Amino acid sequence: MLFQFSLIIPVYVLVAALMLLLSIRTWTLRPAPGATAWSMTMLFCAIFAIGAGLEIAFVSPVLKLAMDRVIYIGTTGFVFFWGIFAIQYSNRGRWLKRTNVFLLAIIPLVTLCLALFAEYHSLLYRSYEFVYEGDLVMGHVMAYGPFFWIWLGYSYLILTGSWLLLFRSVIRSQTFFRGQAWMVILASVAPMLTYLFHFIGINPLAPFDPTILIMAFSGIVMLLAMKQYRFMDIVPVAYDLIFKNVQSSIILIDLKGRIAGMNSTAEKILKLKENEIIGKLALDVLPQQFAVLGTLQDSKELKTELEMTKEGSFYELQITPVRNRRDEWVGRLVLLYDITARKQIEKQTLELTIERERVQLLQRFISHMSHDLRTPLTSMKVTQYLLRKELAGQHSIRLDSLMQQTERLTEMVESMLTLMRLEKDELGDLFSLNVNELITNVIDRNQALADAAGAQIHFDSGVDLPNVLANTDELTLALSNLVVNAIRYTPSGGEITVSTTLDANHVVIWIRDNGIGISEDDLPHIFERFYRADSARGTHSGGFGLGLSITKTILERHDGSIGVQSHLGEGSAFCVRLPTAVATEQLKSVG
Ligand code: ADP
Numbered sequence: 046m047l048f049q050f051s052l053i054i055p056v057y058v059l060v061a062a063l064m065l066l067l068s069i070r071t072w073t074l075r076p077a078p079g080a081t082a083w084s085m086t087m088l089f090c091a092i093f094a095i096g097a098g099l100e101i102a103f104v105s106p107v108l109k110l111a112m113d114r115v116i117y118i119g120t121t122g123f124v125f126f127w128g129i130f131a132i133q134y135s136n137r138g139r140w141l142k143r144t145n146v147f148l149l150a151i152i153p154l155v156t157l158c159l160a161l162f163a164e165y166h167s168l169l170y171r172s173y174e175f176v177y178e179g180d181l182v183m184g185h186v187m188a189y190g191p192f193f194w195i196w197l198g199y200s201y202l203i204l205t206g207s208w209l210l211l212f213r214s215v216i217r218s219q220t221f222f223r224g225q226a227w228m229v230i231l232a233s234v235a236p237m238l239t240y241l242f243h244f245i246g247i248n249p250l251a252p253f254d255p256t257i258l259i260m261a262f263s264g265i266v267m268l269l270a271m272k273q274y275r276f277m278d279i280v281p282v283a284y285d286l287i288f289k290n291v292q293s294s295i296i297l298i299d300l301k302g303r304i305a306g307m308n309s310t311a312e313k314i315l316k317l318k319e320n321e322i323i324g325k326l327a328l329d330v331l332p333q334q335f336a337v338l339g340t341l342q343d344s345k346e347l348k349t350e351l352e353m354t355k356e357g358s359f360y361e362l363q364i365t366p367v368r369n370r371r372d373e374w375v376g377r378l379v380l381l382y383d384i385t386a387r388k389q390i391e392k393q394t395l396e397l398t399i400e401r402e403r404v405q406l407l408q409r410f411i412s413h414m415s416h417d418l419r420t421p422l423t424s425m426k427v428t429q430y431l432l433r434k435e436l437a438g439q440h441s442i443r444l445d446s447l448m449q450q451t452e453r454l455t456e457m458v459e460s461m462l463t464l465m466r467l468e469k470d471e472l473g474d475l476f477s478l479n480v481n482e483l484i485t486n487v488i489d490r491n492q493a494l495a496d497a498a499g500a501q502i503h504f505d506s507g508v509d510l511p512n513v514l515a516n517t518d519e520l521t522l523a524l525s526n527l528v529v530n531a532i533r534y535t536p537s538g539g540e541i542t543v544s545t546t547l548d549a550n551h552v553v554i555w556i557r558d559n560g561i562g563i564s565e566d567d568l569p570h571i572f573e574r575f576y577r578a579d580s581a582r583g584t585h586s587g588g589f590g591l592g593l594s595i596t597k598t599i600l601e602r603h604d605g606s607i608g609v610q611s612h613l614g615e616g617s618a619f620c621v622r623l624p625t626a627v628a629t630e631q632l633k634s635v636g
Pocket of ligand 1 (some may be wrong): 534617
């Protein structure tokens, strides 16, 4: 007779099938942390169940002994992978370096080798007997060898260690995961009980090994964990990774106002360590900015802004009640969003608005003041004229100086009014202008000034120059300013050359002089309002530093540009570029 039958054998078959099912199901859930290890644990459980079942079923001692080796394959694999699973599931995967895994595997591997060749030594068991128990032939170890105790100690160490790891993660895990974690704990108690029973010799199922029923129990618990608590679908490790690594700061506070968790972003911002403050009262450990937590009513929500540091880091604080599945209030979630960048932009925008208003106020003041100055200046000029007539040649030097200063004041007021108008008003009517004619005009107008200054003006007009579209008055003023500057800043005997040329679709005008020139330091600033170089001040001529900014504004209004090259003591060359009328039209039609 090869086989014997007992009612316990179908139970082994069922358990093996259940374990295989669990193993396959978890295998499909890889790469969830711990899934592979859990699948392997279940597989070795199945191997154990098959071995144990067949050991009873076989009558022949040889086959029974062979099945005992299969049982060893099952138990060694089970203990090893259970340990690995516990480490991964409790989020300590970093422990599993190659060397550690190797060290962990040594004893199971040696035990397995010893079991496979048990007939050649007595390290695992010294005597094994076959006895009749009722109708059944059963195999029993009568005396264990020394290595069996090493293996037993190792198994206990791994199972207890794993259990502690899992227990710790249950205590620390968020409410959401507590259910599934408790299930894992419950299932993991079972193998420990098996060992304990075995060890102290209690066996309620004698003559059968109780392991199988406990394994069946564990299997059902884990099946439940998968169904009810989504075990392995969502593992605490993955949750932990999200919770810990999310960019916003998260602090969990329990019902009693104690810190229940904190992610790394919150740790960084608050300069606190989660493990140092966990379980402590939030109001005691969090900075004073969180005092609002003490005044907030139980399940109220709150959104407010906090300034966390003196250097001005701002956070939006959001406090939300956390409820469990039964909608009971279980704690608070405190979220902190970094809004420093937004706050800075808001601050800058505010500063900019204030600055703009200040500038507008100043402009309005200058504009009004300039307007108001026009009338007294005109009246001063008239009075000076009448006075000159009445005094018939007397005090003419003083009157000349008075007139000169009045003229300068008038020029400044007019320049300021022009600048205000250019900034405010739209570009007036545009005409197709011949630049050469316009320049001739400008030179003619300023010829007297050039003669008085002892400067010579040459005009080198480019041939076949296309027209430009421009406001005549404005362009005349812009070019006039440049010619006047060239005259003003060129000592007597100097030369001024104006030339025009065409460059692609731009008319280019050069105004060169061999006057005082501009220093490297002044050059970048000469187009700024009211800027005057020191060298220019020394000439006792010139205006108020508004001419070039007026010119630049006018040219930019015409889609043109202005540039300058100059060397102190050698002279300056201003280059104006204006789009041809055709180019301007094209630009307009595209726009
Ligand atoms: P200003 O009324 O003083 O001439 P501008 O705005 O026209 O004011 O010019 C600004 C400054 O640029 C002048 O004060 C002078 O220092 C310098 N500058 C302008 N044109 C020349 C030039 N052709 N040669 C030397 N310096 C010049």
